[in-house]
Amino acid sequence: MRKLPLIAALLSLAGTAGYAANNVDYVATNTPSFANSGASDAEDADNGNAAATVWAGATDSNTGGFAGAFYNSTAPGWDIYSGNDSDGGGFNNNGAYADMFTTLQGGALTAGQTLSIQIQLSSLDQDGQQAAGFDLVNTSGYVDQLSVYMRGGDGNWQYNNGNAYSGGEAAYQSSGLIGGTYLSTTYNHQTYDTFTITILDNSGDYSATFGGASWTGTLASTVNAIRIFNNDGGDSSDVVTNNLQVSTAAVPEPSSIMMMLSSGVLGSLYLLRRKRA
Numbered sequence: 001m002r003k004l005p006l007i008a009a010l011l012s013l014a015g016t017a018g019y020a021a022n023n024v025d026y027v028a029t030n031t032p033s034f035a036n037s038g039a040s041d042a043e044d045a046d047n048g049n050a051a052a053t054v055w056a057g058a059t060d061s062n063t064g065g066f067a068g069a070f071y072n073s074t075a076p077g078w079d080i081y082s083g084n085d086s087d088g089g090g091f092n093n094n095g096a097y098a099d100m101f102t103t104l105q106g107g108a109l110t111a112g113q114t115l116s117i118q119i120q121l122s123s124l125d126q127d128g129q130q131a132a133g134f135d136l137v138n139t140s141g142y143v144d145q146l147s148v149y150m151r152g153g154d155g156n157w158q159y160n161n162g163n164a165y166s167g168g169e170a171a172y173q174s175s176g177l178i179g180g181t182y183l184s185t186t187y188n189h190q191t192y193d194t195f196t197i198t199i200l201d202n203s204g205d206y207s208a209t210f211g212g213a214s215w216t217g218t219l220a221s222t223v224n225a226i227r228i229f230n231n232d233g234g235d236s237s238d239v240v241t242n243n244l245q246v247s248t249a250a251v252p253e254p255s256s257i258m259m260m261l262s263s264g265v266l267g268s269l270y271l272l273r274r275k276r277a
Contacts, residue, residue, distance in 0.1 A: 020106055020107030020108050020109070020110050021104040021105065021106050021107055021108060021109050021110070021113055021115075021224070021246050022104070022105040022106035022246065023046050023246055023247055023248055024044050024046050024047070024052075024105065024244070024245065024246050025044060025045040025046035025047075025243070025244075025245045025247075026042040026043070026044055026045075026052055026054050026243070026244040026245070027042055027043050027044075027045055027242065027243060028041065028042055028071065028076060028077045028078045028241075028242045028243075029041065029042055029043050029051075029071070030042070030071050031069060031070050031071045031078075032054075032055035032057055032069045032071075032078045032080070032100050033053045033054065033055050033056070034055055034056050034057035034058065034069070034100070035057065035059070035068065035069035035070070038053065039053070040052055040053050041053060041054050041055055041071075041078065042054045042244075046245075054102050054244065055078060055100040055101065055102055056100070056101050056102065057069065057080070057098070057099050057100040057101055058097075058098075058099050059080070059082065059096075059097070059098040059099070060096060060097055065082065065083055065096030066081070066082065066083065066096060067080075067081065067082035067083075067096045067097060067098045067230075068080070068081055068082075068098065069081075069098060069100070072238065072240050075120065075190070075192075075240045075242065076242065077118070077120075077192075077240040077241050077242035078100065078228075078240065078241050078242065079238050079239070079240045080098035080099070080100055080228065080229075080230045080238070080239050081098060081230060081237055081238045081239070082096040082097050082098040082230045082231065082237065083096055083130070083237050097229065097230065097231045098229070098230045098239075099227060099228070099229050099230075100227065100228040100229075100241075101137075101225060101226075101227045101228075102225060102226060102244070103139060103224060103225045104223075104224050104225060104226075104246060107224060108138075108222035108223055108224035109197075109199050109222065109223045109224070109246070110199060110202070110222070111199050111200065111201050111202050112198075112199065112248060112249040113198070113199050113246060113247065113248050113249070114196055114197065114198040114199075114245075114246070114247050114248075114249075115136075115196070115197050115223070115226070115244075115245065115246050116194060116195060116196040116197075116243070116244075116245045116247075117134070117194070117195055117226065117241055117242075117243065117244045117245070118192040118193070118194050118195075118241060118242045118243045119133075119134060119192065119193060119195065119228070119239065119240070119241045120188065120190055120191055120192045120193065120239075120240045120241075121150060121187065121188075121189070121190075121237070121238070121239055121240075122189070122190055122237060122238040122239075122240075123189070123237050124150060124151070124152040124153075124237050130151065130152035130231060130237065131149050131150065131151050131152065131229070131231045132149060132150055132229065132230045132231065132237065132239045133147065133148050133149025133150055133157070133228075133229065133239075134147070134148055134149070134195070134226060134227060134228045134229070134241075135147045135148075135226070135227045135229070136197065136219075136223040136225075136226055137223065137224070137225040137226065137227055138221045138222055138223060138224060138225075139224055139225050140221075143220075143221065144160075144227075145219045145220060145221060145222075145223050146159065146160070146161060146197070146206075146208070146217070146219065146223070147159065147160045147180065148183075148195060148210060149180070149229075150187060154182075154187075155186055155187055156182045156183055156184070156185065156186050156187070157182075157183045157185045157186075157187075157210065157211070157213075158180035158181060158182050158183065159180050159181055159183060159208075159210075159215070160180035160181070161180075161181075161217045161218075161219075181215075183210060183211070183213040183215075184211075184212055184213045185210050185211030185212060185213045186211075188211065190240075192240075192242070193210060193211040194209075194210070194211075194243075195208070195209070195210045196208065196209050196210075197223075199219075199223075203218065204218050204219035204220065204221070204222070205217075205218050205219075206218070206219060226244070228241055
C-alpha cells in the first residue's frame, strides 16, 4: 500500500507529457514580418535554424505622429517605435502606437512549459501618457493574462496579473493601463532584461522573473500569444526584443515510467511475501 502514492504520482507525471505549445527558439534576423511584406524575420535555433515568420503587427501614426518597425542590428533585435502626436498623444488621447503580436505554434502554454523573451527600452517621454512593454494573451476575446510594462516618468517596471485591458488596441487607446504592481526591475537603458514565465500546474499557477525581480501568481486563463507594444513613447522610444523561446521540462519516457511502476509493484509483492513467510 505504501507504493500507491508513488504510483499515482508517476501516472500523473505521465499524463502531462503531451504539451500544446511547440518548443521554439526564435532569434531575430530581419525587420518584423508585418513591416517587411511578410518576409521571414527569425531563425528557429530549436529547429535547425529554419527561417521563421514570427511577428504580425500594426502601426498607426494617427494625428501627425510617427510609428514603425525595423531590424535593429546594434541591439540586435526586432525594434518598434512610436510617438509625438500633434494632439498631445498618449494612450488616453488616441496617440500613435506600434504593436507586434505572435500566436504560439501548437497551442497554449501548459504545465511544465516556460516562455522567455529579452526586451530593452531606449527611452519614454516623461508625461505619464506613454507605456511600453508586453502582454501574455489569450486570443479568445483578446484578453491579457499578464502585462509587464513601463510607464512614462516611472523608473521601475510594473506587472498586472490579468486583464490590464481587453478588447485589443482600440480598448487600450481609450482606457489605458490599470495600475499594476511595481517590480524591483528598473529602467535599463538599451540593455536587455530577460523575462521568463513557467506554468506550474493546470490551474494556471505560475512563477515569473524579469531582470532581478521574481514573483508568482495565477492566470485566469491559458496563454497562447504574446504582444509587444510601444504606445506613443516619444523620440527614440524604441522597444527592442529578441530570443523568444518556448521550452518544455523533461519528463520520463512512457517506457521508463512503466519500468518504474513495474519495479514498484514487484517490490511490494516481494515485501508482502516476506512478511507472510
